[in-house]
Amino acid sequence: MPTPSPSARITLSTSRTLGLVAIASGQEYHKAAHALHEAGFSRLPNGAFVAPLADAHAARATASALVHHAHEHSAAITTSSRPHLGDVGTEIATRLPGTWSAELQIYSHPLWQEDLWPMLWEAGAMRQAVEDHRVPFASVLKNGSGTELLLIERPDHHDGYLLGALTDREQEDAHDDPTAPGSIVLPADPGLAARAVTDTFLPAYHRALHHQDLNNVLTALERIREEHRALQAIKDSGRYSDGVPLGDYRLIAGMERDFADHAWLSFRDVLEHAPVLLARCRPTATPWPQDAAALTRLREALANSQDAWNQWNNLSNELYSLPQALPAHAWSQIRGQLGMAVRPAIETWLADSEPFERQARAAVPGGPAALAAPSPRQLTTRPTPTPGDAAPRR
Template sequence: MPNPTAEITLTTSRHLGLVAITHGEKYQQANRALEEAGFARLPNGASIAPLTDPQAARRTASALVHHAHAHGATITTSTRPYLGDFGTEIAAQLPGTWSAELEIYSHPLWQEDLWPMLWEAGEMYRALEDHRIPFASVLKNGSGTELLLIERPGHRSGYLLGALTDREQEDPHDDPTTPHSIVLPADPGLAARAVADTFLPAHRRALHHQDLNNVLRALERIREEHETLQVIKESGRYSDGVPLRDSRLIGGMERDFADHAWLSYRAVLEHAPLLLTRCRPAATPWPEDAAALTRLREALAFSQDAWDEWNDLRQELYSIPRTLPAHEWSQVRGQLGLAVLPAIETWLADSEAFERQARAAVPGGPAALSAPTPRLLTARPAPLPAPRSAPAYR
């Protein structure tokens, strides 16, 4: 087992001067060496010393060598400029309003905190698996998009940029929507152009496909249980062929279905509205889908009260030190599921039209570029008519 280390990486900044970042299991010893050498600590954990006075800079460097040796810390001089500056320069040249903040993962275990947030299946994933990444720059646009920028390990120059997410996700290698990191050049202008022209469009497409897959998987789960329930009701037998002893059992099955359906339908309520705003039936080979999309928008509006009630209840419970028992949660979900059942059946009936229109509306595609984004539906329409029977899912 390797001995615990205390390491100092030195780099330069046009604005800050000499920048030192400590890492290793004994990074605190390296921090003490920097403090004794006269470095000032920044809020992000980096330490700096000015380079404006050459003689003072030489004295600081000499003192650092002495104190680092005394504390058992090794010093490495980076050939790259300070990553905090590079991230800020990229952010300043991206479309919209972006910020960049350096994060330091001094202890090796802190790097593990990146895994739950990393939405990536390319070179950056392998870099985090195989290398120590003691610091990174996180770029944010204020609208939920976060990007991770690191120095490309194993190379003397260049950087890697990947996506972060706060969404629940499966193994990124099993999810075909997972975006891949890209290699950025050392020039911040060229790097920003690569991010804006290549990575961000791919990231938007990945989000679109992930949202669509979440909706389709939810509808598939609902459809399977819905069809099973319909067969039981029509045949008077369980799915294994055993006869129902009492027709009153159907009511309990319907409540159970409503409970489970609500759990899945939440994904539709969360992700489908934005997808629908991108759909342009007139720009596709299926302009007749416009009527189906109108029904789906009306179904979402019909479900809005239940969605608001659910979110209000969750927020209320999170703000007080108690939770509902499992059976009460099930009862709440069942009531909400029954309330939106007409909307759910509308989504089952028109899911094929939705899928082909949403796939045609991927950002950057011909349908997405054909017209401005329509106004979101805000007014609640009249109550939905009785839903048509859902066709078999394909």
């Protein structure tokens, strides 16, 4: 749990553009906010309070008033030795490759800090810092293409920062995810910090995304293959898995529909994550140039599944906006229809999964050195929840 702190705290730092910046935090952060308001601070839309420093006499009067009102409201005052984190985040963002922005986020109440947990994609120093310390504010760096990074002041140190990855993907416990990128300690100098992010963190982050996408696809194919084999064994033997005769071969049609339903649940991961992996594959640059034909078949299979994928996404978006969800049996019927529609594509992906896997492993961002480096394998995955989803049969 985070280290206990006063129920009302005011943290002060300086900004070249904003002047004196104050952040109210604690279980009774509203007391600190009242003190700041009464001392003449102005509140920004993001929740920070500011007071100008251009006029030295006015700044001293504001500081004196703050001490007085903070005492009245039992709010502790802490003066940071670091520059305003909002400025630091912006200075780092402007030095990163591409177009980045930085947004200061404030977690005044300790419970708000817990909102970071499902978004943190790492199990190292950043997660430990959020678990053991109060983090009343952070800077979130975004590049507009889905990459979001969390920047916080390094706890128990007078300078330096921690940077970690955020994700909007549904995930299991990060401790059980071998693909999660580790956080990185950044120096106080924004230029050096940006260089560390560019040269060290972002390459590791992109490799982690590649590994996670690959694991999602491979695990989905494993689930489909298991059920496909079970269905095929029943069809070949005319018996259930426990050896009992089918009795009526018309039951096979129902089993085919059930397989299509469950297969669609898993094949969605292939449709979502495989295209970017295939786009990176360069068979002629690997020891297996003959895999090019298999990759062509896989791309065609994805293209032939696009209508079903669009139909599913459009239907899901429409029904999420309705007050009542579609009944579970109706969702099952829809999934079964889509699964039957993409059945040839599923068969292709099961048949050519081996060349896909070795080519995707060879295509991990990082260059030819990655050819011999195995990708971490995630043992379990959880499909993105959708109305009416059911757990796949095993």
